[in-house]
Amino acid sequence: MSDVVSRPSPQRRHPSDRVFFACLFILSGTYVLLLAATVLADAFYTTPGHLWRALQSPEIQHAIRLSLLSCTLTTILSLWVAVPVGYLMTRLRFRGQALVDALLDIPIVLPPLVIGLSLLILFQTAPLRLLERVFPVTYAVPSIILAQFMVACAFAVRTMRATFEQISPRHEQVALTLGCTRAQAFWMVVLPSARRGIVTAATLAWARALGEFGPILVFSGATRMKTEVLPTTVYLELSVGNLEAAVAVSLLMIIAAVLVLVLIRGWGLDRSLHHPF
Template identity: 30%
Template sequence: MFICSKKSGSTIPGFGLTLGYTLTFLSVIVLIPLCCLLLYSTKLSLAEWEKLITSRQFLAALSLSLMTALISAILNSFIGLLLAWVLVRYRFPGRKLIDTCIDMPFALPTAVAGIALTAIYAKNGPIGQLFSIKIAYTPIGITLALLFVTLPFVVRTLQPVIKDLPKEVEEAAKILGATPVQTFISVILPAIFPAWITGFTMAFSRAIGEYGSVVFIAGNIPFKTEILPLLIVAKLDQYAYAAAAAIGVCMLLIAFLLLFLMNMIQRWFNRAVVKQVK
């Protein structure tokens, strides 16, 4: 007869040691650089902070960054959902090739992507010349670059959730007389919504700070196509390191508030689902 101890041992031994390594690595890679950024931005006085964040150039870059990032994240949240659904639920020739191409923005250097998009969508490019409107060096071009970069975040976040979604539940809803729209709203959406929000948040956060793929197609025209990362580089070229750090702090606060808001939405949705089940 075996006597089981009340305290079960950890599967991975050395909890204290592994926790120490984890916290040290996290501090060196993430926390310390962010704290240094915050401290460096304090070199600006309150008057200089106010002058910076109320300047016309900063407000124009901020509004353009938020607008293009939001549009690209919203579009990719729907395009990514369709791609993830097709890649998981259907079998067709070339499916694995398409699935591999989804990861190309991860593997391809962002500068290369920016050069390629600029060459294609420029006024004399093979695609740009087909449109009467100008695409490159406009907010439209910036949005296209962000769509290219952020698409994998939504697709790869939704794919595992859709794989775990049993088809029998959808078939049962269909047998009970539910329309495709009712099945999506009542059966599919509650299951994928947390992952969908996560993918949207990751895409939006990445789009705000994207630089490599945008720098060429944007053209860096002040008050027109200058986004926040480009403004930071412009400040660094002017040796205004404290101002560049202050802009970085503003972007950090935006990302933090976005993540906090998305977590609150997920918690509210999970509570609503639990109450509905009860």
């Protein structure tokens, strides 16, 4: 029996298909051009001199150091939490799972400022005010890490869930029959199989943390040489009318973000992982 449905090859498209694809190309192309244009506008607005002066500024140097440190710590914390959460949510079925599922997505759907405000209010409660007497968090460096962690971890959890969903439970089951305990099966089979997802989760968490601004502004303040991270620098430089420095720092962040994207694609992760967002 011959095929009822014939599929035209890509080389010989029907005229109506051409119109369809032309429309898609126009819409997609407009968006891609807009993205490219914004990056190019920043690049052409600034000069190597602006970048050099920005890098020489002690405040900006402090912000770069604080950004790198806080993003790295946030990434480690996010992975530490996202791997077990992603694994449990994928492998177990329990009562109230839908509620936990919704809670895990809260940082993704909430406006960033609201996350900052919520953290600020949380740390006004009696037990956490007691904690702050011993270990200051609000308007100090730990508040930056916590604010970044709230959002970055949610994205890391999403990535780890997508990763574990792709690893068949059969692999662990076979490992169990081969003599592994649950923990051994996790360490010897699941984690190595998930390594690409872990790298993706780490790079995404790092990139999200680097760009976090709203919660940090509310929860950590914008004190120079104290709680100033790179997005805060852009905001502070803009507020005093120093557009050149603001654009130079923005460009630094764009370069960092592009490096992260190149890293992900270099590992071939975008092909092997379905990103849930």
